[in-house]
Amino acid sequence: MIETPYLLFLGDAPDQLAAKVAQGIRDWRPENVVGQLRLQGCKADVKVPDMGLDAARAAGAKTLVIGVANRGGVISETWKAELHTALEQGFDLASGLHSLLRDEADLVATAKAHGRQLFDVRVPQVKYPIANGKKRSGKRVLAVGTDCSVGKMYTALAMDREMRARGLKSTFRATGQTGILVTGDGVPLDAVVADFMAGAVEWLTPDNDADHWDHVEGQGSLFHASFSGVSLALIHGGQPDALVLAHEPVRAHMRGLPDYALPSLAALRDTALPLARIVNPACRVVGVSVNTAAMGEDEALSYLEKVEREMGLPAADPFRQGAGRLVDALEGT
């Protein structure tokens, strides 16, 4: 578990998109953020106070989070001086980059000398069990996608926020590196060894109060040839009581697979629900989350109406409209 609050390291981010991890943390857990640290030439800004290491420590920051991704996902040499100083001043470091903090011998040495920790959230930290399939208390909802990267994480975070705003018991359960950095905890599922995938999801979503909802972050798609096994492990480890279908309507083909068309939402429902009912016979599909970012307002609203009519389910874009209707649907279960 990564200690909060964070100072967000934006480094020399060449544009705003390069800081999307920092932006995600700032959007979803502003209470975990004391400020941002930007080096000379940084072109990103996540709209929190600019702060040096000293000031951030004084404000209570415990961890410097690398919230920037450069080409290749490497730890830039131009960041190193600041990272060393952070360790010396008592910060832990956390990163979701492909290149690992633990592979940088100089950082490892400084961390050791100062008793600090390096968190590479792409690397599993836990020896996960093999799944046992036993029914757990509490409730779980999982977004399943027609494709990868259609807004499953956003949907789960938005529904979790809405439930907490209503005073309901709710936890977002991260299964990818951005989600883990947002919350400080989770399972980097795509890096878990095959035999332990479903067990890792069981571990992540343990017994809970009967009226508590886990919002399990989805991964991949049952229809995506490269990653479908991860998606099924999430369904069978997660024992969802509710599924939300997630879709992005303007894609020409499956992400990274030019020969594959996207399935229909009906095909996704008819594939995912029977698989979920193997582990939870009471599972229901409660709604559709559509990423309408590429559509104008009128087009988006009429598309959502059409989906709602065709599927007989509430359909909403949680970014455009909030997650209220999806949470209403969940509360009805």
Place this chain on the structure above:
Amino acid sequence: MIETPYLLFLGDAPDQLAAKVAQGIRDWRPENVVGQLRLQGCKADVKVPDMGLDAARAAGAKTLVIGVANRGGVISETWKAELHTALEQGFDLASGLHSLLRDEADLVATAKAHGRQLFDVRVPQVKYPIANGKKRSGKRVLAVGTDCSVGKMYTALAMDREMRARGLKSTFRATGQTGILVTGDGVPLDAVVADFMAGAVEWLTPDNDADHWDHVEGQGSLFHASFSGVSLALIHGGQPDALVLAHEPVRAHMRGLPDYALPSLAALRDTALPLARIVNPACRVVGVSVNTAAMGEDEALSYLEKVEREMGLPAADPFRQGAGRLVDALEGT
């Protein structure tokens, strides 16, 4: 790739079952075996010539395969003297045990001193790609099970042997440690990192002659909560042209999951086939392979007749009856 032929090391196996890996190699690839090496107290016998290291080397053996599993899957200290001598005499060592040869510092040192290799077939040796889903030439058949350990590997090995006996182009593709030791090559799929599972199966079953069949060894079950993700990765990486349904009819519940009943063969067909058609729209279910070991002859034959009638598919027990009818069904595709 492990060099053949092998000398099979049975150690001090306490009973015949403890030598089942050696038995599998001897049954399926007798041409890869020069003999067996048994220590004092060994209670197993796979019916090949008893042979010391010197004689086995003289007979051409290249690798000493640990064909015995003891409780806990460890490399016994009582085996060590013989293993060291084998390395000194020019054998490589291969093992599918949970404990790894590479973690035994003394064996590593001896192997290094004599330029020999240690093969731990549970550990992936290759940096597998992410699956690309591209259509490959040649044909592939995969057994999918109602449960784990219902005879999927046996079915694939038996069909491969039958096809080769008929002079057809056929390769068994191992995805588990026993299969890898049998053939000397394969992918230990349950130990592959999640993101690369389907890519590992694509790597294992590359382009081939149009009339060549890969018999891909199945793993897990789509209905098994612990391992279903591995099964789906096999389907989506393997792009099967044909599925064989594998079943063991006398189980009270799913293996290791007392709360889960086995699915019907019809449910397995209706779940697996649409998932396979995502990557190969021409995929068909061609037959049913039933492990009737727990039934008498009459009971087995009448059960197989019933399955055949209900499913409208050839049903056979390849151990009891041979794989001829399943191969006939495959050739009809």
